[in-house]
Amino acid sequence: MTDPVLTALHDLEHSVVPCDPELADTAAFCQAYGYAAEDxxxxxxxxxxxxxxxxxxxxVLATTRLDVNSAVRxxxxxxxxxxxxAEETIERSGGMQIGGVTPFGLPEDVPVWVDAAVMTREQVIVGGGSRDRKILCPPSxxxxxxxxxxxxxLALPLPPASASR
Structure with missing residues (x-):
């Protein structure tokens, strides 16, 4: 059985980065593996x-928030x-789980919209289609x-953290 994520990446510059599935969520992954949230x-x-x-x-970059209610809608x-x-994600993405969703290997009827801010980075780390890997690649x-x-x-800056009381 072929892996649709790896098939989609075949001719594209990338590296597969293994990760502990328990650390797949963005903040935990960045902290555990030393990646900057900006990337x-x-x-x-x-x-x-x-x-x-x-x-x-x-x-969208992890340092921003997706503008679902305006731009996307x-x-x-x-x-x-x-x-x-979670259920619809698995069903319509070809089996991807939240925390592992990637733009690579999605069904053809799912468009991919990339926030312009992503394109300003030298490289980005995105989900790998499952919670046990990520993909490191140039935004291109x-x-x-x-x-x-x-x-x-497509995304807005995150609001500043509220001050501790």
Whole structure:
């Protein structure tokens, strides 16, 4: 059985980085393996709340937050949008789990929208399709996917941490 993630990466510059599945979530991974949050990109599946339930994979830096309620919803052309749940993520991504979602190897009908800020990094680390690996690559490898489109303003800066009382 071929691995759709590795197949999609075949001709693209990348490295596969193994990781402990318990440390797959972004903050834990960066802390445990020494990657900067600025170089970590989250691949997030979003679905439109309509009968068709359109799905998109949004790739944003971990130091930003995906603008689901405005930018993504408007681009999807739906009145409402939300993060795909765990079950729908597995079903519609070809078996990927939350914490391991990657833009590489998704079904052809799932577009990939890459926030323009991702393209400013020298390299990014993204999910690897499962919780036991990540993919380290230049942003150009993500943008080279046939269904990828770089989008300005897909993500917003994270709000400053609230002061401790």
């Amino acid at each position: 970590s990109a989250n691949a997030i599946l979003v679905v439109g709340k309509s009968a068709e339930r359109p799905m998109v994979c949004c790739v 408007k681009r999807l052309g739906t009145r409402r949008a939300s993060f795909a749940g 490898s993500v943008a080279a996917l046939p269904s990828a489109e770089v989008v300005e303003g």
